[in-house]
Amino acid sequence: PNGEAAIRRSAWIVVAHGSFELSEFPQAEKAYTQVLAVIPKDDKSRAGFVDNLAASIYKQGELASKAGDDRAAADHFLRIRTAAPTSTIRPAAEYDAGAALIRLKDWTAAVNVLDAFRNSFPDHKLRLEADKQIAHAYRENGQLANAAVEYDHIASKSDDPALRSEALLVAGDLYEKSNSKDRALDAYIRYVNQFPKPLDTALETRSKIAEMYKAANDDSHYQDELKKIVSIDASAGSERTGRTKTLAARSALVLAEQLYKDFVVVKLKQPFEVSLKEKKQRMDATIKGMSRLVDYEIADVTAAATYYIAETYSDFGHSLLQSEKPTNLSAAELKDFEEALDEQAFPFEEKAINVHEKNIEMLRTGVFDDWTKKSLEKLTELMPGRYAKPEMSIGFLTEIETYAYRSPSSQAPAPTTGNADTTPGKPDQTTQPTPQPADKGMVKHGTSQ
Template sequence: KDKKSKEKLPKAKSGVIADVSESQKEFEKRATQKQDISDLATDADEAALPEAELQTAGAMEAIELYKNLLVKYPYYERNDQVLYQLSRAYEETGQIEKAMVVLNQLVKDYPGSRHFDEAQFRRAEYFFTRKKYLDSEEAYQAVLDIGVGSVFYELSLYKQGWVYFKQDMYEEALNDFIALLDYKIASGFDFENIENAIEKKRIDDTYRVISLSFSYLGGPQAIVDYFDKHGLRDYEASIYSHLGEYYLETRRYADAAQSYNFFVERNPLHKVAPHFHIRVIEIYLAGGFPKLVVEAKKNFASNYGLRSTYWTFHDINSSPEVLAYLKANLADLANHYHALYQDKRLVKDKPENFNEASRWYRAYLESFPEDVKAPVMNFQLAELLLENANFRDAALEYERTAYSYPVHEKSDSAGYAAVYAYREHLKVAPQSERMVIKREIIRSSLQFADIYPKHEKAPLVMVAATDDLYELKDYVLAVKTGRKMLEVYPNAEKGLRRSAWLVVAHGSFDLTSYQDAELGYIQVLALSEKDDADREKITENLAASIYKQGEQALKLEDYKLAAAHYLRVGQVTPAAKIRPTADYDAAAALISLKDWKQAADVLLAFRANFPKHELQPEITKKLAIVYREDGKQLLAAGEFERIEREATNADLRREALLEAADLYEAGGDQDSALKVYQRFVAAFPEPIDFVLETRQKIADIFKKKNDMVSYTAQLDIIVKTDARAGKARTDRTRFLAANAALYLSQPVYDEFVAIKLVKPFKKNLDKKKAQMKVAIDTYTKLVDYGVGDVTAAVTYQIAEIYLQFSRSLVESERPDNLNAEELEQYELAIEEQAYPFEEKAIKVHEKNMELLATGIYNDWIDKSIARLSVMVPARYARPEMPSEFISSLTQQAYVPVTPAATTQPVM
């Protein structure tokens, strides 16, 4: 189990991390073994012996020679060299104890020998291997006392440190080990570029034993305390690293991480700080501390993000390992918190996990915007935002993923997701923002469809954008986009093509491009199912687009084209609700063209096709006009009668009946005209002027039919009706009544004329006088009407009454019993009786002449003038009249205007 766990220890990925793959036991055994000093040993002066003897002597023989030499020459000045050689010979023959005796004598007797430091070092090594640490310490110190001039100085420092270490004197050991490192630096040694493997190994060993010492002194805090006391060193990092790795080797994960953290906390800007931080993360991973791993990664990202202070002191490009780890670390953090956010068990932590995930995604993208994985990370950030209902931010990140990187595997998916996110945002956005969001949806949709036209959702997105444009009333772009969709995706799903065509049709209609709208609606219907619920609506729109083309033509006064379009509504969409209106307007356009025949055909078709339509009354009116204008009075009259039957407005009914009657009369159908006039007066007793006007027309028809009884009856009604009208009387009613009364007065006159002055003369004379009075009174009453023509007629008739009475007297039957004289006397008497009446006749006729002065001139006046010219030829029958009189007459006389009949336009 331990072996397996050991194999799982993380191997340092950075070269700045100490290598402690060697176990501590093996390390101490190797590091404390006797040092090979063959390359450091001083060369002995072989001249101490005869050359010939040295050449022929072996090791054992050399020992004897050196011993004899010392005995023979006890005071020889170079005996230190002899002793040195003797000690080496003993060592070569394995006689270590004897060698030490010789070395002890050498250092005792010859402290100034050039072999003194080596001898002391060899003695120290001897003592050390035998754990005689005090003796060893004394010997090493003797070398150190010589100073840096000794080639054994460095090794002595190193080994003396171990002496103290072995005696648990860790701080003393540290002093020597630190002194050794200081010595190396002072000597110009470059720890980062050690070419000699042995040197490198010794330095590493020194770091490791230092770390072990600090571990026994309390760990990283001991390092801090030591260097605070003895001064900081540039190589402290290696000490912390070795300490950390030592702890890691022994599975003391927390202590291992703490060792690195102590250094990083105190040296955050040190070049190796990020490497140490990475090692902390690796240690936590190895120890199985996920929470600590996450926290360490977060700290690493914060401390060594590309915007951190660290990089103001270091070249980013010189730290590819750190950058690579930072990149991976940011990705790990983002993915970690994203996964936690998605964990249904951690609902309460969602806000915090969302913020963390979002933070690290953004940190990654800010730090490595051009990295090959940046698009995927951007996409994941957008997904996170979408999951958190941050729809607008999600849309922006999806767009960034789709359009801000070279094409990648998520490009088109991100583009589509951006549109989706915008639409989700629209669902929850306040009303004040909806318009802006809709514009963003459209922009994003069109961008997606334009850049990724091969995406399976591109047609759908484009159609949706088209719908949005139409909803925003951007009809020009809506139609343009719809047409583009149909061009780019001619084989798109049927429903999508239908939607696109629908917007093209609707948009064109709203832009008054009704011909394009018509074509669009035709396509929509072609793409719709037979049982489509909207088929009827689309058909109505198609009809409207055709109808609108008619309206456009009508505005241009192109009535022929307008009528053609209106009629096409019924041809293309026979069941459309607007068809009746279109047919009606077609008839109106044809009427404007005065194409009476086709207009009548259209109107009659309308009547047959839409018998219950509300426009039927209007159809009747237009047919009436069309027939009237086309000269078909009887047909027109029938339509006007129909107008009267269909209308509810009294004025319209009244006018329609009058028009119908007039048309019947004009068409020669007197009977029908008479019936209509009679219906009129029966149905509309008021206003009085219309009634009397119609009564006059009835009377005229009776007169034409020579039905004088009925004629007279109508005139009588006119007179009586006017008499009862009171304030409703008008000039016209008085005119009609006056003329009717004038005609009705004729029998009175005729009766007067009919009385002949025959026997019995007196009886007939009295009767005639009485009738004359009746006649004059009857005519005199007519003057009250105030109608000039009638007044003139009355004046003429009264004058004629007087004249007729005068002539009747003259022409009266004579008595049979008179002689010639008596008869003559009778004649004179008759003439005397008749003359005054003739004079009255002249004077009354002259009254008509006076009317000339008032501007009245008519047939009755002319007849009076004619009568006067006969009765008073001297005055009125002159062939020539003074020019002054003629001038005056010309200026005064004119034909009076008869009060107009009360009429109003029928239509």
């Protein structure tokens, strides 16, 4: 009997090897199965025949894949885990089964197979590839939260900086889309800390971080992030690009807008000298901050800065007219006081009109946005005789002269009716920026003239 068993074993081995060499893989599979049936489990040669059986099945999967039948290929690859579970080929076969299911867009089945693969073989060299395939399958299947987690894991496991950086950005984006805002913010923060270059992408990501802080009403972190964007761009040197300038300019605009908000809330009230000084200081800071924005040469930011400078002048003039009146003046003195305020407010209104008109002139360069539109609306209020006309939509634009944009003046107009040069970009040809009525003297609130 032992002799007959040895003969059968040898015969099946010959058939198995021969079939495999002839690429008759189904026959080879059957023959190797017969060989294993007669080989004791403790036989040292058994492991080799297990691999041969697995190879016979794997080859059938390969042929199915080449023929375009990925479903059959996946089925063949998966048979190995039951027919030859101890085979060294099994891990690759299971991964290839998952890849075949990915090609079939059978996302759920692909995830199940690849997840089983990485659980069974956590240290396999294809583990990271399986993670990437699973992440892709989740994403394509609309399971964005799961996909985000997978990309996050990839970012932490990969040794490839390019892959890590890309995975972190994708993870952040998918966390956002799946409404996991805190995890998205964490992913973006890790990205900018780990990958400050390329600069464009880093600043784009910082801009996202800033917007997330804004949405969360975290004004302190929002402002801090905007300042970082401005600072990083300013020190970028040759790495500075048009995009980084745009991001920095828009961040700087938001910061400057806070200066404007801080300015307009100051009212001129008793004691007048104190409130006037504070108002003037904040006006100067606002105009200085807005004027710096023009240097970025970003059209929409320039238009916004110009609008705010004009409105700063307008608000100062209006504040003079609306200032708290002293209570110890006679009727005649009060009239003189109000006339003096009118006289002192006028140059600021003129300056506001001049600067708003510079925004309208930007239409010649093709800039028509919310800011130029707002300037036009303000001009229709300030100069209705010229701007509040039906033909304005067409006729006025043809009258605009060729215009090279320059920064609006950062110096307030002097309170005189002389011929001050109010051309944007030039300092006023006057010497006293703080309103002081002419010969009547600045009526000091709380004192009688």
